[in-house]
Amino acid sequence: MSHLGPRISALADGELGHQDRERALAHVAHCAACRDQLEAERAVKDALASALAPAPSDRVLASLQELARPGGPLPPRARTMPQGPVVPLLPPPGRSPRGSRVDSRGPASRGAGTARRTVRRARYAAAGALSVGVLVLGTAFAAAPSGTAGPIVPPAAELSVEHTATTSGVTFGDPGLGVAATFGDAFYPTAPRR
Amino acid sequence: MRRSVPVAGAVLVLGPLVVLVLLVAPGRSAPPESTDPAAGSGSGSPPVVQTQARRLLDRAAAAPGRMSYSGVQFVSAWTSRGTTSEVVQVDHEPGRGTTVTSDASPSAPARRMTLAATGTPSIADGGAVGVLAAHYSLSVVGAGQVAGRPVDVVAARRPGTAAGGQEAARFWLDRETGLVLRREVYDGRGRVTRANAFVEVRVGSGAVASDTGSRAWATTIDTTALAAMRGKGWDCPKVLPGPLALVDARRRDGAAGGIMHLSYSDGIATVSVFEQRGRLAGDGLAGHHREVIDGHEVWVSGEVPQRVVWTSGQTVYTVVADAPERTVDQVVAALPHQPATDGDTLGRLGRGLDRVASWFNPFG
Known part of the structure; x- marks a missing residue:
């Protein structure tokens, strides 16, 4: 076998x-x-x-725990004019931004972190809303009846019959005249009116 | 299929006789000539409807729904292009419809068409008599005979014109059954523009052809639905020059919203307005010629019923009319004539916004 x-x-x-x-x-x-x-x-x-699933690194876990912490009071609105000295946008030379953030952690810095998260969330929300809006409007525009679905030729014979079929109920007289008219050119010659 | 009277024979023998009778028949006083060819109904005092005339017309309107009949009918039309006539066999059965048959002629083959019975108009109240009585004064003006049967003659006059009003139409109503045995329509100068008369009629013997009849589009639009259609950009005037009242509205499904059909009438003249999204194809339409009406370029077919076609914006309008030419011109001039627009970006944006808005509009 x-x-x-x-x-x-x-x-x-x-x-x-x-x-x-x-x-x-x-x-x-x-x-x-x-x-x-x-x-x-x-x-x-x-x-x-x-086999074990890969464990998240300590850094990732720390970041997740940081997100779960309660934040401090919201900072002033970003658009208000600064009252104190102008804060430089870049950190002092020789001090890394990351080191600065980690070393200065405390209640005040947590408030600043919350503010950054709030701003970040607002940006995410704005970007999401924008994406949804673009998607909805784009779909609407693409799906909207064009109204010019190509050049059209009205179905002349069908419209004449429809006219006769509908109006025979609202005028007096036998439908013979109207129906005979829809027979076409043999009943009536085509010629300019003027 | 031939019945009691050969149609071809009727053409040769009865046709000239009927024309002669139509033109010189005693008892019919020629309608007074108007100095205003455009004089229409509703231009002055309200119409006066004689009770006896209303009663006879109500009976006539109900007659086709109660009895079958058949006969040979002579139909004629007069316009500025000349006069034309045809003899047709008519067979009617209540609830089924009417079959009209024309024999072969040297210029055309034999033809037959069955018109299925139609329901009541979706907009106008009172049916044919109601529409007629709203626009014309009605009175009994005499008696006579048609196809060997005693008839009463009812005249429809345009109110508010010369003394007694100018006649717009006359109806010869069978005294026994109420059927309309003869009908004449006059223009503003009192000339006959349409006429049809039975030269032979038999009551209770109609046999509608078994083939599928032509019928009006099934999707009717009532007053409420019409308001919604207006909101979606369809042009639906309640009155057109004549004046002609909106009496019925229907729709046929299809691409880009299908075709909307609005019927207007004063009880004698009829005008259909068809609206279809799109633009007219090519440089013209077969069987149509280019004309300018009230400064607007349109395509016209000289057939009866008359057809006028044009594009306005993103809608193709087709007017099908069995009405005086002057009325047709006024109707065409009263409808929109915007430059034809293609599916440009702004147009598409506008339609898209309308579409989005319609999603949130609970009344849309």
Whole structure:
């Protein structure tokens, strides 16, 4: 009997049907090569299944915990005129912005951090709203009936019949005249009026 | 299919006879000539409707819904282009409709058309008699015979004109059944512009053809829906020059909003206004010629009913009219004539904004 070959993997995954599984297991019981291959296959799958998920780094965890902390009072509105000395936008030479932020952590600096987060959130919200607006309006414009869905030719015969069918109910007289008129040019010659 | 009277024979024998009768029949006083060819209904005092005339017309309006009939009818039309006539076989069955058959002629093959029975108008109250009585004074003016049957003659006069009013139409109503056996329409000068008369009629014998009949579009628009259509940019005037009142509105679904059909009438003249989003294709329309009406360039077909087509903005208007030419010109002039616009960016932005607004409009 030939070896199981690719069916080893299916057997290890439990994907074979009942009869195929019984047949495969009967073969494995007498075939050392296939048995070894099945064991190896199962070992690999067990190792993959027991592998730990990658843990987040301490820095990421610290950042997440920082986000969860309660913030201080909101800072003054950004558009108000500054009352004190002008704060330089860049940190003093030799002092990294990151070191400055970490070293000065305290109640006041937490308030500033909250303000930055608020501004950041506001920016995210604005960007999100803008994206939604662009999406909605773009879709609306694209989906709006063009009104000029290509040049059109009015269906003359159909409109004449529709006219006769509708107006015969609101005028007096037999519909014979109106219907005969819709027969077309034989009833009435086409010619300029003036 | 031929019935009791060969249509071709009727053309040869009865046609000239009927024309002669129509033109010289005693008992019909020629309508007084008006000095104002444009004189229309509703230009002065309100119409006066004689009770007896109203009663006869109500009976005539109800007759096709109660009885079948068949016969040979002579139909004619007079315009500035000349006169034309045809003899047709008419078969009517209540609830089913009317089949009109014309025999073959040297210039055209035999044709047949079945017009399915229509319901009541979606806008106008009172049906045909109501529309007629709102625009014309009605009175019984005599009696006579049509196709060997006794008839009463009712005249419709334009109110507020010369003494007694100028006649706009006459109806010959069968005394036994109420059916309209003959009808004439006059222009502002008192000349006959439309006429149809039975030369033979049999009551209770109509047989409508079994083929599928033509019927009006099924989607009707009532007054409330019409207001919503106006809000969406469709032009829906309540009155057109004539004056012609809006009596019915319908819609046919299709691309870019489909086609809207507005029917106007004064009980005698009829005008249909079709609006379709888009612009007119090519340099013209087959069977139409270019004309200028009130300074506006349009395409006109000389058929009956008359057709006038043009593009205004992003809408193609088609006017189909069985009305005096002067009235048609006034109607065309009263409708929008904006320069044709393509699907430019501003237009698309505007439509898109309208579409977004409609999402939040609970009444849209």
